[in-house]
Amino acid sequence: MTLDWSVVWQHRDALLAGTATTFLLTIATMAIAIPCGIVVAVLRLYAWHPVRAVATGYVELFRNLPLILVVYWAFYVLPILTGLGLSPLATGLAALSLNVTAYNAETFRAGINSIRRGQVEAAMALGMTRAQALRRVIVPQALRRILPVLASTWVSLFKDTSLVSVIAVTELAYVSMQVRAQTFRVLEMLTAMAVLYWLLGYPQAKLVDWMQRRMKVTE
Amino acid sequence: MEFDFAVIGDNWRFLAYGVWITILLSAVSGFASLAAGLVIALLRLYGPGWLRVPIVLYIDSMRAIPVLVVLVWTFFALPIVAGVTMSPFTAALIGLTVHLAAYAAEIVRAGIESVRPGQTRAALALGMSRAQVVRRILLPQAIVRMLPAFGSLLSITIKDTAIASVIAVPELMRQSETVAGQSFQPIEVFSFAMLLYFLMLFPVTRGVDRFYRRVAHLGRS
Numbered sequence: 221m222t223l224d225w226s227v228v229w230q231h232r233d234a235l236l237a238g239t240a241t242t243f244l245l246t247i248a249t250m251a252i253a254i255p256c257g258i259v260v261a262v263l264r265l266y267a268w269h270p271v272r273a274v275a276t277g278y279v280e281l282f283r284n285l286p287l288i289l290v291v292y293w294a295f296y297v298l299p300i301l302t303g304l305g306l307s308p309l310a311t312g313l314a315a316l317s318l319n320v321t322a323y324n325a326e327t328f329r330a331g332i333n334s335i336r337r338g339q340v341e342a343a344m345a346l347g348m349t350r351a352q353a354l355r356r357v358i359v360p361q362a363l364r365r366i367l368p369v370l371a372s373t374w375v376s377l378f379k380d381t382s383l384v385s386v387i388a389v390t391e392l393a394y395v396s397m398q399v400r401a402q403t404f405r406v407l408e409m410l411t412a413m414a415v416l417y418w419l420l421g422y423p424q425a426k427l428v429d430w431m432q433r434r435m436k437v438t439e
Numbered sequence: 440m441e442f443d444f445a446v447i448g449d450n451w452r453f454l455a456y457g458v459w460i461t462i463l464l465s466a467v468s469g470f471a472s473l474a475a476g477l478v479i480a481l482l483r484l485y486g487p488g489w490l491r492v493p494i495v496l497y498i499d500s501m502r503a504i505p506v507l508v509v510l511v512w513t514f515f516a517l518p519i520v521a522g523v524t525m526s527p528f529t530a531a532l533i534g535l536t537v538h539l540a541a542y543a544a545e546i547v548r549a550g551i552e553s554v555r556p557g558q559t560r561a562a563l564a565l566g567m568s569r570a571q572v573v574r575r576i577l578l579p580q581a582i583v584r585m586l587p588a589f590g591s592l593l594s595i596t597i598k599d600t601a602i603a604s605v606i607a608v609p610e611l612m613r614q615s616e617t618v619a620g621q622s623f624q625p626i627e628v629f630s631f632a633m634l635l636y637f638l639m640l641f642p643v644t645r646g647v648d649r650f651y652r653r654v655a656h657l658g659r660s
Contacts, residue, residue: 284641285642286601287598288599297625300626375502417505
C-alpha cells in the first residue's frame with residue numbers, strides 16, 4: 221500500500237472552502253435557533269393552551285427524530301410545501317434549524333423553570349408586570365444555567381452539520397468525500413477529514429468544559 | 440398534491456426489515472458501549488496513572504469528531520489500514536461503539552463521582568478493598584443516578600444508527616431511501632419513516648423517565 225498525502229495539500233482550497241461552509245452553517249443555524257427557541261419556550265410556558273400543546277408537540281417530535289431523516293425530509297418536502305426551489309445549503313440550514321430550535325426551546329424552558337416560583341411572585345408583589353419579572357428577575361439568573369448548555373449544543377451542531385453532506389451541501393465532509401471519489405485516495409482523504417474535524421472541534425469541546433466549570437451553579 | 444400511502448403497504452416487509460436492523464444495531468451497540476464505557480471510566484478513575492492521559496484524549500476526541508466521520512472512516516479506511524474486510528453492519532457496530540463508549544464513560548464517571556467521598560473512606564475504614572468499595576458501595580448508588588443519562592444515551596444511539604445508512608447498513612433510514620427512490624414517493628415514505636422513528640424513540644425516553652422516578656430513592660444517600 222502506497223500512501224500519497226500530497227493529495228490533501230493539492231485540494232487545500234476546496235477543503236478550506238468546505239470548512240468555511242461548515243462554520244457558516246453552524247453560525248447561521250444558531251443565529252436562527254436561539255431566537256426561535258426562546259419563542260417556542262415562551263409559547264410552551266405562557267401561551268394559550270392549544271398553542272402550548274402545538275409547541276410541546278413540535279419540541280417532542282424533533283427531539284425524537286434522527287437529524288439525517290429530517291434532512292432528507294426537508295430536501296423532498298420543503299420545495300413542495302413552499303413552492304420554492306431551495307438550494308441544498310438553504311435546505312440544510314432549514315433542517316438544522318428545525319432540529320436545534322427544538323433542543324434550544326427545551327434548554328430555555330428548563331432554564332426558566334429552574335428559577336423558583338416564589339421569585340416571580342415576589343417580583344409581581346413589588347409591582348412588576350409579568351414581562352418585567354421575566355426580563356429583570358428570571359432571565360439574568362436563568363442565563364447562567366442556559367449558556368453552558370447552549371455551548372454544548374453548539375459543539376453538537378458543529379458536528380451535525382456533517383449530516384447535510386447527504387443532500388450535497390458542500391461543507392467539509394462532502395468536500396472530503398468528493399475529493400476521495402475523484403482521486404481514489406480513500407485513506408488519505410478520510411483521515412484528513414477526521415483530523416480536520418478533530419482540530420476544529422477539540423478546542424470547542426474544551427471551551428465548553430471550561431464554561432461549564434466557570435458557570436457552575438451551586439445551591 | 441395527492442398522497443398515496445399504498446406504497447407503504449406494498450413495501451412493508453422491506454421496511455419492517457429496516458426496523459429490525461435498527462433495533463438490533465441499537466441494542467447491540469448500546470449494550471457494547473455501556474460495557475466499554477464502564478471499563479473505560481473505571482480505568483480512568485482507578486487505573487494506572489499513565490492511562491489517564493490517553494483515555495481523556497480519546498473521550499475528548501470523540502466529542503470533537505462527527506459520528507458520520509467515524510462511521511465512514513471505519514467502513515472505508517480501517518479495512519485499508521487493518522487489511523480486513525467487514526460488512527457494513529460490523530463497521531457500523533464498531534464505529535458507533537467506539538463513538539458512544541466515550542459518552543458512556545463520561546456518564547459513569549459523573550455517576551461515581553456524585554457519591555460522596557466520605558462513603559468511600561468509611562467503607563475503606565471498615566476494611567473493604569478498593570474493588571469491594573466500587574462493587575458494593577459506589578456502583579449500586581451510581582447506577583441508579585446514571586439512569587436518566589443512560590436513557591438519553593440510548594435515544595442518541597437509536598438516532599445515530601440512522602447515520603449508518605451512509606455506509607449502506609440496511610436499517611430503517613436506508614430502506615426508506617431505497618423505497619423512496621424506487622417509488623418516486625419520497626414524501627409519503629419519509630413521513631412514514633418519521634412516524635416509525637418517533638414511535639421507537641418516544642417510548643424509550645418516556646419509559647426511562649418513568650422507571651427512574653420509581654427507583655430514584657435507591658440512589659439517594
